[in-house]
Amino acid sequence: MPFFKRRVPTPPSGWHESLQHTQWVGFAATEMPELSKGPLLDPTRAFDVCHVGLVLRAVLGVQLLLALGVAVVARDAGQWLTLMASGTVVTLFAVLSWLLAVCAARRLWPRLPEPVQWGALMLLGAVSALMGFWLLNLINMDPVSGWRAASIAACGASGAAGLLSWLKLREHSQRPADALAQLVELQSRIRPHFLFNTLNSAIALVQIDPARAESVLEDLAELFRVALADASASVTLAEEVELARRYLAIEQIRFGPRLRIVWNLDPEANAAGVPPLLLQPLVENAVRHGVEPNDEGGELEVRTRRRGAEVEIRIVNSVGAPSRTAGHGLALRNVRQRLKLMHDVAARLDIESTPQRFSLRILVPL
Numbered sequence: 340m341p342f343f344k345r346r347v348p349t350p351p352s353g354w355h356e357s358l359q360h361t362q363w364v365g366f367a368a369t370e371m372p373e374l375s376k377g378p379l380l381d382p383t384r385a386f387d388v389c390h391v392g393l394v395l396r397a398v399l400g401v402q403l404l405l406a407l408g409v410a411v412v413a414r415d416a417g418q419w420l421t422l423m424a425s426g427t428v429v430t431l432f433a434v435l436s437w438l439l440a441v442c443a444a445r446r447l448w449p450r451l452p453e454p455v456q457w458g459a460l461m462l463l464g465a466v467s468a469l470m471g472f473w474l475l476n477l478i479n480m481d482p483v484s485g486w487r488a489a490s491i492a493a494c495g496a497s498g499a500a501g502l503l504s505w506l507k508l509r510e511h512s513q514r515p516a517d518a519l520a521q522l523v524e525l526q527s528r529i530r531p532h533f534l535f536n537t538l539n540s541a542i543a544l545v546q547i548d549p550a551r552a553e554s555v556l557e558d559l560a561e562l563f564r565v566a567l568a569d570a571s572a573s574v575t576l577a578e579e580v581e582l583a584r585r586y587l588a589i590e591q592i593r594f595g596p597r598l599r600i601v602w603n604l605d606p607e608a609n610a611a612g613v614p615p616l617l618l619q620p621l622v623e624n625a626v627r628h629g630v631e632p633n634d635e636g637g638e639l640e641v642r643t644r645r646r647g648a649e650v651e652i653r654i655v656n657s658v659g660a661p662s663r664t665a666g667h668g669l670a671l672r673n674v675r676q677r678l679k680l681m682h683d684v685a686a687r688l689d690i691e692s693t694p695q696r697f698s699l700r701i702l703v704p705l
Contacts, residue, residue, distance in 0.1 A: 385449075385506050385507050385509075385510035386441055386442075386444075386445040386448045386449065386506065387442070387445055388438050388441050388442045388445070388506065389442040389445070390682075390683040390684075390685070391683070391684065391685055392683040392684035392685065393683060394435075394438055397434060397438060397502060397505075398431065398434055398435070400505075401430050401434050401498060401502075402427065402430065402431075405423065405426050405427070405430050406423060409422045409423055409426060425475060428471065428474060428475045429468060429471035429472050429474075429475055429491070430468075430471065430498075431471075432467070432470065432471035432474055433464070433467040433468040433470070433471040433495055433498070434467075434498070434502075436467045436470065436471075437460075437463055437464055437467045437499055437502070438502075440463055440467075441460065441463075448460070456503075457500065457503065460499050460500075460503050461496040461497075461499045461500050461503075462496070463499060464495040464496050464497075464498055464499020464500070464502075465492035465493070465495040465496040465499070466492075466495070467495055467499075468491050468492060468494055468495025468496075468498070469488065469491055469492055469495065471495075472488075472491045537555060537559050537589050537592075538559075540552075540555060540589075540592045540593065541555045541556050541559075544592075551592075554588070555588075555589055555592060558585035558586070558588050558589050559589060561582065561585050562582065562585060562586060562589075562619075573612045573613065573614060573615070573681060574612070574613060574614075574615045575609060575610055575611065575612060575613070576608055576609055576610070576611040576612075576613055576643060576650060576652070576703075577609035577610070579613055579615075579616075579617055579618045579619075580604060580609075580618065580641070580643065582616070582618065582619055583618040583619055583622050583641060584602075586619050586622060586623065587600055587622060587626070587639070590626050594626075594630060594631075594636060596636065597630060597633075597635065597636025597637070598626065598630050598636055598637070598639065599636065599637070599638045599639070600638075600639050600640075600641070601638065601639070601640040601641070602640075602641055602642075603640065603641070603642040603643070603644075604641070604642070604643050605643050605644045605645050607645040608643040608644060608645045608650040608651075608652075608705070609643075610705065611650040611703050611704070611705050612681070612703070613678075613681075613703055614677040614678065614680075614681050617674060617677070617678075617701075618641070618652070618654070620670040620673070620674070621654050621670065621674065621699060622639065622641065622654060623670075624670050624671075625639050625654055625656035625697070626639065626656075628656075628658075628697075629656030629657055629658055629659070629697060630656070630657075632659065633657075633659035635659070637656060637657040637658075637659060638656065638657045639654070639655070639656045639657075640653070640654070640655040640656070641653070641654055642654075642655070645705065646702075648704060648705055649702050649703065649704060649705060650702070650703050650704075650705050651700060651701070651702055652699075652700070652701040652702075652703070653698060653699065653700050653701075654698070654699045655696055655697070655698045655699075656696070656697050657695065657696060657697075658692075658693075658694065658695055658696060658697050671688070671690070671699075674688060674701075675688050678701070678703070682703055682704060685703070685704045686701070686702060686703045686704070687700075687701070687702040688700070688701050688702075689701075689702075
């Protein structure tokens, strides 16, 4: 297309100096955000226990400690099983009720001073353990001495302290990974040539098709808005699909009939929550590696489907000549990390590659 060869206007004086303080991020030049701010220091994250995978790990960890402790005092396997059955009633009720209370008030705990956090949550653990023992005692009807009640309360408080220590250690250990994910996200969005090509396309279209030029600039403005938005928020799959449509509409100007797009969208999947800018870097990779290197272009399919309590997202592109620039897998690693941070073990990303097709499959809870 001839309008891609138009000369880009000479930048104003001082332009190179200003680049020393800015980075091309997302499709625009914006200041590099400090990694010490934003979601990395979200005070509620240490208490965000509302994930199936985290609850499962906490329950299994406590049950493992119970099994080892009971094995020390049991005379034989039969007594071990009997004591485990009784202990499981107490510990399972105590752990689940403690996690439920922490999850329900996860925005309250960070507002409390650190010593008060520990005291309140250890007290909550003691109360949860006593309630679990009371539930067990409804069946056994054994007399409860003060010593036994105090011992159970102490075990509950100690278990709560152990769980709280694990949660805080887990949150601290994830900060470097989050920082790396943000850096990868920034690197994967540094595409100044895309911006230049889009503006050149709009300049050329102003004279021959003003309405289309206006549409291109509107799509670019929407990409700017999302790229500069708060990356810690979640969006719906419908919003991500719309953003991918806008991006591909701009690329369609560049590639014309070489870019063949197929949309297979399930309306029932639209409400699924996903991290922002999840699809755009994936379809960008598909265009860059599956369409751009081939003279005849290629096909890109975006498919969504509801599968019970899950939503499946597929991005499939044809494969031809190798890309002019080798990929580093930054976008894929970034997507994996952000899905894990948002949905823990409830989300998956699978890759299927053949000599003719490259397919990405993402599963997220609805």
